[in-house]
Amino acid sequence: SGAGRNLDAILLPKVECAAHVQALDLLLTQLEKEHGLDVGAIGIEPQIESARSLRNIDEIATASPRVQTLVFGPADLMASVNMRTLVVGEQPVGYDTGDAYHHILMTILLAARTHGLQAIDGPYLQIRDLDAFRRAAGRTAGLGFDGKWVLHPTQIEAANEIFAPRQADYDKAEMILDAYEFHTSAAGGGRGAVMLGDEMIDEASRKMALVVSAKGRAAGMTRTTAFVPPAP
Structure with missing residues (x-):
């Protein structure tokens, strides 16, 4: 409640279905009314982090008028599908042709564009490897994503540069x-x-x-x- 009108949106992790979004919508409505805030002003950003959430992405995207953004949660989704790598965002061992994340990324992007939402790529955890961060960010920027999470100040400038046009x-x-x-x-x-x-x-x-x-x-x-x- 301390953030009040300065709170623009809330990230909702581990979303599996529309009901998770709707539960947060109800809670936010109750809090907005209690604290005299504009009802519906606080947005929701569901994070797509599992095989089930990817399958349910359209119902998640349309679960509430508060939904503003679909966010890719790479680590949990990789674990969800048993991907063979321990480096978040990198290609799994044995996958030597194409991009193992392309279907996931395009599913999120197409759902976002279909429903008028932003599409945001998740974090790159190897924070000291700026070249790898640039490579990962360039991949999603090229597809049409609107941005990417950063975990360290050194990633901010690179992200701004990559997601802005040349x-x-x-x-x-x-x-x-x-x-x-x-x-x-x-x-x-x-x-x-x-x-x-x-x-x-x-x-x-x-x-x-x-x-x-x-x-x-x-x-x-x-x-x-x-x-x-x-x-x-």
Whole structure:
């Protein structure tokens, strides 16, 4: 109760089913009413940490309007499926092709996107191995995750860098948005597909650019190029 209105969300570990989320929702509602807080303001972040929770992920994601984020809990999930490694986040012994976590990560990501939630990767426990942390974070950032837990201050800068777009990608995204807005307008000819340099851009390009642009703006990035409409 001391945190009061400063409390944004609560991580809920070991979630197995919707009932676990709903129980916390009820408890939070009771506490909010008791302490005069806005009912429903405190979010819930379920952590997906077992085979059962992964199977029940859609019902977990929709168990309460408070659910904001789906979080991957790698260590417990690895134990749940009997994965043959003791290094959290690393490939198991004998798995020499592909990524042993790809199905898990994509299941969490697709559920999050389906239900309008954030997808957050879990921690990398070897805190002194920053290169390995970067490798693990780069994997989930590339898939489309919104962020990753950090366990040590040395991981913060790396995480911020990896989950923000590269400057060239941010500049290109903003350029696509400006160019598409101009060319689809009456002044630009009202066209639905146009060329930007050697690349055709259309509505799908705009949607992809919006993702990169939003992440860049959230990271406080400033564009270094500007779109100049072609002369009439």
